[in-house]
Amino acid sequence: MVWGGISLGGRTALHVLARGSLTAIRYRDEILRPLVRPYAGAVGPGFLLMQDNARPHVAGVCQQFLQDEGIDAMDWPARSPDLNPIEHIWDIMSRSIHQRHVAPQTVQELADALVQVWEEIPQETIRHLIRSMPRRCREVIQARGGHTHY
Template sequence: MDTTSAEAAQVVAFLQQGLSQRAVAAQLNLSQFAISRVYRRFLETGAFNRRPRTSRQRCTSERDDRFIVSTSLRNRHLTGVDVQQELRRVRGVTVSEWTVRRRLKEDNLTPKRPATGPKLTAGHRQARLQFAREHLNWSIDQWRSVLFTDECRMCLHGSDRRGRVYRRPGERFAQCCFAETVAYGGGSCMMWAGISLEGKTELVFVPGGRGGGLTAERYITDILTDHVVPYGGFIGESFVLMHDNARCHTSRNTQQFLVDVGIRTMDWPALSPDMNPIEHLWDELKRRVRARNPAPLTVDELKAALVQEWDGIRQVTVKKLIRSMKNRMQAVIRARGGNTKY
């Protein structure tokens, strides 16, 4: 255990007063070896400070360190081995991959799991940026008339990959540390719903299996007619439907039906799930279902659990998500149309 200069001065003072090393060690809560070492150092140097140490010479120069950092910053997806090989190829310096990782850590660059998002082209970014600028100054009353809708699929044995396991070195493949998977998630169900500041719609399940899926015909009869049109009457004349660019949403039959019933739609940019607040509600719904004990064992039990948890989500949670639209638009503008933290 290293001692400070003040502790070393106390050790020397007590020993010069005639106390034994054992008594000084007990009084200062130090080991007897530390007391002996401090006093021997004082007799040799006449000082209380530790002798200066010679540090190990670095195997990379300052230019090498700057090259390592700049190479990693130019391409954040390079591994330590990739940067090591680039350093050897360009500068002719051979070091271990652990040296490269230490140099990066000295500059506060540590490996993390990357955030994910849809692949955006220049056209996608431009459309997202234009939409964000047009709706940046929308008031909460304007967002009040919008019904945000979306479809989502949940597997019976799915995983959000957030789970962690505590294990010791060498226990990676121990049976108690495995996260077991089931082929095709053990079955799944597809659902549709909509949210607004005034409330949320019922949870609608889309038929699956052979001949299933959300077609334009099913979208019109099972969702638009039964849920969106009545909800539009609840909101009033300012009602606006927000749905994405799925084929069943953009088909000619769907567009013509919306014109016939007088429902306006929002010109939503493609590949923009981060701007739709219902995405966070899907995440909340899935967390609640996965936390149930006992967990659903069949698809029918899964559907029942989804309906129960959906009905249990309070409207204050929905309002909080929709009130974040201004922040979402600001995030898209800051990202110049790119993916955001939402």
């Protein structure tokens, strides 16, 4: 499992989670505290965390951490279409890994390849995806929550 954050002006480091499942405590201690908090500070006023409703994200310990740190998180309705632009980044990364002439043979090789691919994604690609949000939201509304080409 990997985690990364994107914004119009940059991105966080890609974090590859070690073995085990992502619990709320791990999310707070490995993602929110060391990655999100400093990134929110670097972005400055207006920072808004966009995450889905995965259990660790909505757990009380994580919600309390965000509140204590003054980090606003976007409300994410249950069973809503996944419009998060990061999903397109994951797709780009997956395609890039699959197109390699020599596939990663170990978990560490895969982790290293993912970090490399993450760092090679042009910032303009990220900006384009983020700027497409209003258009994508309009299409979902027009489709009444149904299928769109996104």
